[in-house]
Each structure stands twice: as C-alpha cells, then as structure tokens.
Amino acid sequence: MCIVKRYFFINPLKILSEISKKMKKRKNILQTILSLVTVMVVIVVFQTVLFVIQIQNNAQFYQNYNNKESSIRPITSTKEIIERSPKRILYPQFDLDNVNRNWTDTVSLIRSPKETNRRYLTMGLVTAKRPQNTVYLYNTLKSLITNANREDFREIYIVILLSDLDQEWRTNMTSEIVNRYPQEVKNGTIKIIGSFDWMYPSLTNLTHHRKWHSESKATWKAKQNIDFVLLWLYVYKTKLSEFYLHLEDDVITVGGYIKAMKNFINDQKGEWTCLEFSELGMIAKLYHTHDLEALAKMVALFYQEQPADNTYLHFNPQMLQFRRIIRKPTLFQHIGMTSSQWGHVQALKDRFFVANDQKKVLKGDNPPxxxxxxxxxxxxxxxxxxxxxxxxxxxxxxxxxxxxxxxxxxxxxxxxxxxxxxxxxxxxxxxxxxxxxxxxxxxxxxxxxxxxxxxxxxxxxxxxxxxxxxxxxxxxxxxxxxxxxxxxxxxxxxxx
The missing domain is CATH 2.60.120.260 (Galactose-binding domain-like)
Structure with a gap:
C-alpha cells in the first residue's frame, strides 16, 4: 500500500495578479459610475442654463408687451391711430384710471355723501337731449320713487348719466332733478354723473354698421353703447350695490316693484346671469354688479356693429345662461315716443306689462x-x-x-x-x-x-x-x- 501525498504550493505572483485584476475591474466600475454621474451633472446644468435663459426671454417678452400696452394713446387722441391702423381697435380703454385716476369723482355732477355700506340694488339710466325739449326722465323718477316705500330707499341707489355734452342742458337737468327730489339727492339715493368727450372713441366714419341703418343711426347707437359702458363701469368701480338694474329714461313701473323684484330673485333656484323685468330692449335687465365689467367689455367690443340690446343676448350664453329669464307680468313699461335719435319715433310697448293693475280704480271697502x-x-x-x-x-x-x-x-x-x-x-x-x-x-x-x-x-x-x-x-x-x-x-x- 502506497501512500501518496500531494503538496500544494502558493504562488505569490499569481495571487498579486488576481488582486490586481480585481482592483482594475473595480476601478473600471468606479470610473464608469463617475462618468455617468458627470454626464448627469452636465445635463442638469445644461437644462438649468436653458431654463434660466427661457425665463429671461419670457420676462423680456412680457416687459415689452406691457410697455406696448401702456403705450396705447388715450381716447382723446385716437384720430392718428385710426388713420394709420388698417384694423379696428377696441375702444374705449377700460382702465379709465390710466386716463384719469379719479375719474369716478370727476364724473359726479353733484356732491353727495359717500356711502361706506353697499346697498341691495342700483338702478342706472342714461338720458340725453331729445328734440323739442322733450323730457321723460322726470316721469320716470316720479314712478320709481312714488312706487317704492321708505324702507326701499335704504336699499337702493338711482344713478343718472347725463350723456349729452351740452353744458347748459346738463346744468339745467341737474338743477331740476335737485329741485324736484332734494331729499333723495341729499341722502345720496339719487346720484347724477356726466360723460366727457375724452371718454369716447371717434364716432365718425364707423367701419361697421347694419346695412339698413343710416349713418346717423349707426353713430347714435355707437354712442349709446359707450354711454351704457361708462355707466356700468362707474357702478362696477364704485361697488354701490349687490345688484344692478339697467333702465331707460322713459319708463314707468308699478307699486311694490322692489318687493316683487326681490321675490323673483329669491325664487331663482339655479345660477343666473341676467333676470329681465321687461321684454323690451335694455329695459329692466338685472345683473350682479360684479358682472358689469365683463358686460361693458363685450358691448364696447361690438360698439360699432350692434346695439347693446342685441349684444346682451349673446353675453348671457357666454356666462352659461342659455335662456332668457323674464318675469311675467313685467314690472316696467316703455312710455316714450320721441327718441333721443333726432327724427325717430319709438312707440314700443311691453305686451306683458299690466297697465291697469297697479292702480285699482274701484274704491270699495272689500270686507275681509x-x-x-x-x-x-x-x-x-x-x-x-x-x-x-x-x-x-x-x-x-x-x-x-x-x-x-x-x-x-x-x-x-x-x-x-x-x-x-x-x-x-x-x-x-x-x-x-x-x-x-x-x-x-x-x-x-x-x-x-x-x-x-x-x-x-x-x-x-x-x-x-x-x-x-x-x-x-x-x-x-x-x-x-x-x-x-x-x-x-x-x-x-x-x-x-
């Protein structure tokens, strides 16, 4: 029996070689990782630089844009812009503070106490000079005031815009209103304001108007649109009330109309933009005051093309009201015959207005x-x-x-x-x-x-x-x- 012994010898060089290989392999891995990290850092830095450049470009763009907007000339000097501009320009400039910082005070024709508390409703109307010195405004004010009770006067304003630029006429109208209703003027319920020529765009050579409208009627309608816009912006800017009712200066109403309007407002179960208390034109259209600026912008955008009583029918759907909400019977009736458009007779009547129910002529005792x-x-x-x-x-x-x-x-x-x-x-x-x-x-x-x-x-x-x-x-x-x-x-x- 032979016993064979095997002897193993350790080769130091070989071991060192293996260790060296492993170290090289690890070094390659580290180098690879380091390379990847370096590449990622470079990418991040590059993206950061691009982002900073983009921000700078955007800032420069908006700065230039704002400079361009602020460089638009005020309304008082639009002739040169119209002559060199092939396209229509939107007038008027809505931020009237850029033209006159205190314009809401400037337009006030009478001094009245400044209210700190908002009221429930502002009724606004525009009046202009009519042919043959015809004035319906006094009958309108009488109807609005006599058909409201004392409690109502704590919750309403009546804002009258005298839109004719004739200074003598404006002074006479203001004096007459103050003489007829001194208490309402004194306590601030009636406010009288006036427009000025610097508030209007050029009303000559209008580029668009309806084919069947004469040039004079197109001019009259365009000015009336801007009159409405200025009145709405005034009420919006001063924040007089929660609601705004737009009237014309030749209407009458019925007894208890404020209460009837309140009830109709409270009966609305869903969201609404405009409630109507007359089916005619821009008579008795009720809006939230905070919507007046948007309405003013839309009417001014199309001030040449169509009257406001057409534009508002397109404004309401844009505000997601897709049907007219008219209270029937209506509470206001048009009484004017002589229009502020010279030579024009306007005999429209609201068919839903109850003409003979506001005053029951029979004087019986009607026992309980x-x-x-x-x-x-x-x-x-x-x-x-x-x-x-x-x-x-x-x-x-x-x-x-x-x-x-x-x-x-x-x-x-x-x-x-x-x-x-x-x-x-x-x-x-x-x-x-x-x-x-x-x-x-x-x-x-x-x-x-x-x-x-x-x-x-x-x-x-x-x-x-x-x-x-x-x-x-x-x-x-x-x-x-x-x-x-x-x-x-x-x-x-x-x-x-």
Whole structure:
C-alpha cells in the first residue's frame, strides 16, 4: 500500500495578479459610475442654463408687451391711430384710471355723501337731449320713487348719466332733478354723473354698421353703447350695490316693484346671469354688479356693429345662461315716443306689462273674506289678488270650463249695496269674461260653500255692476260662475 501525498504550493505572483485584476475591474466600475454621474451633472446644468435663459426671454417678452400696452394713446387722441391702423381697435380703454385716476369723482355732477355700506340694488339710466325739449326722465323718477316705500330707499341707489355734452342742458337737468327730489339727492339715493368727450372713441366714419341703418343711426347707437359702458363701469368701480338694474329714461313701473323684484330673485333656484323685468330692449335687465365689467367689455367690443340690446343676448350664453329669464307680468313699461335719435319715433310697448293693475280704480271697502276658485292658477297670482285693493291680479294657467267659478265668502255677514267685478287688461283687450253670471247667497253649507244662489247680474264686455243689491238680505257670499273665462283674468270687487 502506497501512500501518496500531494503538496500544494502558493504562488505569490499569481495571487498579486488576481488582486490586481480585481482592483482594475473595480476601478473600471468606479470610473464608469463617475462618468455617468458627470454626464448627469452636465445635463442638469445644461437644462438649468436653458431654463434660466427661457425665463429671461419670457420676462423680456412680457416687459415689452406691457410697455406696448401702456403705450396705447388715450381716447382723446385716437384720430392718428385710426388713420394709420388698417384694423379696428377696441375702444374705449377700460382702465379709465390710466386716463384719469379719479375719474369716478370727476364724473359726479353733484356732491353727495359717500356711502361706506353697499346697498341691495342700483338702478342706472342714461338720458340725453331729445328734440323739442322733450323730457321723460322726470316721469320716470316720479314712478320709481312714488312706487317704492321708505324702507326701499335704504336699499337702493338711482344713478343718472347725463350723456349729452351740452353744458347748459346738463346744468339745467341737474338743477331740476335737485329741485324736484332734494331729499333723495341729499341722502345720496339719487346720484347724477356726466360723460366727457375724452371718454369716447371717434364716432365718425364707423367701419361697421347694419346695412339698413343710416349713418346717423349707426353713430347714435355707437354712442349709446359707450354711454351704457361708462355707466356700468362707474357702478362696477364704485361697488354701490349687490345688484344692478339697467333702465331707460322713459319708463314707468308699478307699486311694490322692489318687493316683487326681490321675490323673483329669491325664487331663482339655479345660477343666473341676467333676470329681465321687461321684454323690451335694455329695459329692466338685472345683473350682479360684479358682472358689469365683463358686460361693458363685450358691448364696447361690438360698439360699432350692434346695439347693446342685441349684444346682451349673446353675453348671457357666454356666462352659461342659455335662456332668457323674464318675469311675467313685467314690472316696467316703455312710455316714450320721441327718441333721443333726432327724427325717430319709438312707440314700443311691453305686451306683458299690466297697465291697469297697479292702480285699482274701484274704491270699495272689500270686507275681509276668503277667496276660492275652481281654476288652476300660478302661485304668485292667487285669487286673493283679484279681491284685495293692493297691487296684484289673478292669472289662471288652465282653460276654463262650464261651471268654473270664484267664491268670495265674507268672514262676517255684510249689508251690500253695490257689487262691481271688472275683468281684462288694457294690454290684453281680448282677455275678458264674455259670458259670466254674478250670484249671491245667504245660506251656507259649510265654511267654504253656500247654497240657494240668486242671479243678480250678468257680465257685459268683461264687467258686471249691480248697484241695487236687495237690502233686506244679509249676504255672506257672492259667487261668479262662468261658462267661458279667458286664461288671464283680473277681477276687482267693489262693495260700497
């Protein structure tokens, strides 16, 4: 048996060679990592440099742009710009502070106390000189003031823009308003402002107007657009109120119109931009005050092309209101005939305005009673409105059928001498009761009905007037029964 022993010898050179190889390999890896890091740093630095350069370029661009904007000449010197500019330029310059820093004070024609608290509503209107010294403004102010109560005056402003540049006319108008309404002027409810020539663009050689409009009408409409713009910017800048109602200077309204407007505003369940209290033109359009600047910009953008009463119909959809919201019946009526456009007659009437319901001419005592009807009606136009002596009327939303009726049940027995019931409106001459009977009874079935009616009158041309009611009977009910009743019905009871 042989035992073989194997001996292993360590070669130092070989070991050193291996170690050297490994070190080289690690060095190569480190070098590779270092190279990658270096490349990344270079990329980051390069991107940073590009970013800084881009910021500088943008800053230079906006600086140049702002310098360009601020170099636009004020409105008072537009002739040279128009002559050398092949395209239309937007006028007027909306930031009027650039032209006159205190322009809201400059335009004030009377001194009135400055209000620190915003009110609920500002009513604004523009008035200009009319042919033959025709003035509708005083009737408009009288209607606005007499049809509002004392509490309303704490919540409203009336801003009047005298847009004619005739200084004598402007002075006379201001003095007359102050003389007629000294208290409203003194407490700041009525504010009178005026426009100046530096606020207007050139109104000659207008580049766009409707083909069927004469040059004079195009000029008149363009100026009127800027008048509206200046009024809106004034109300927006001074922040007088939460809401703004645009009127014209030849309108009338109805008693309780402020309350009616408030109720309509509160009844809106969704977002809205414009509420209308007249279907005509720019009469009685209500906006939030904070939207007036945007409206002014849009009207001024198209001041040559179309009147404001067309532009606002396009403005509302841009503000995401895609339908007109008109309160019917409307609260304002156009009364002017002589337009501020010389030689033009404007006889438009609002068909939804209730002309004869604001003053119920019948002066009966109308004793306390309950009023019922078999007709369907709108909640705001309940049958009580037909009986009370204040503002209001009945409006049915269903067609009447045979035996439809009104029932008025007195709270206490009454001795009646005369009964008058009137139906129909001046603006809706065909909406009358053509075939109706007036019946009375003194025998009650229950609290809400009676029996054994007696016919005492018949409607003729929408009206029944019985002056000799039998005095021997104490009646607690009179009833109107009708075979045909128009959809819109107004009933007024008069007991004297």
């Amino acid at each position: 009673a309950k009023v019922f009807t078999s007709l369907r009606f709108l909640s705001k136009h309940s049958p009580e409105n037909a009986y009370n002596t204040s503002f209001g009327y009945f409006w049915s939303k269903s067609k009447a059928r045979k035996n439809d009726n009104f029932r008025i049940i007195f709270n206490k027995p009454q001795s009646i001498k005369r009964i008058v019931v009137n139906s129909g409106l001046d603006v809706f001459p065909e909406d009358k009761i053509y075939s109706g009977l007036l019946e009375i009874s003194s025998k009650s079935i229950n609290k809400n009905d009676c029996t054994d009616y007696k016919i005492i009158g018949q409607f003729v041309n929408g009206k029944v007037d019985v002056q000799n009611v039998p005095p021997s009977i104490k009646y607690n009910r009179h009833s109107l029964c009708s075979n045909t009743v128009p959809k819109v019905t107004k009933l007024l009871g008069d007991h004297s």
